[in-house]
Amino acid sequence: MEDLTLAIQGMSCGHCVQGITNILSNLKGVKVDQVKIGEATLGFYPQTITPEEIVHTLEEEGYKARLSVEVV
Template sequence: MQSVTLKVQGMSCNHCVNSIEGAVKQLGANAKVDLSAGTVTVEFNESNITLDSIKEAIEEQGYDVIN
């Protein structure tokens, strides 16, 4: 398992939290959004999922992943 904290722009409310955490969960990974910090911490098994696919899933929800 790998844990990475991403800086994500555009998250403003609990709906945003749910849409991001839900999208990442659909990939089979876990995400925890910190709204006030503007971060998403993702935990994933790097033998099954790439970090890039997680970033894409977040961007598809309409947010900008900074790193």
């Protein structure tokens, strides 16, 4: 499992935090560590899902996401 931090725009409240948590939790190969307004930290299995696929999923839900730091 590799660690990933995402910067996420479009979050403004606890409802957004819960929504992002649910979206990420439902992705196969992703383990959510923490979601707060503007950021999500998670673990992922690169054999199962890529950071780009995670970002794309969030963008499909109306959020603007980008890799905050390099994949560790």
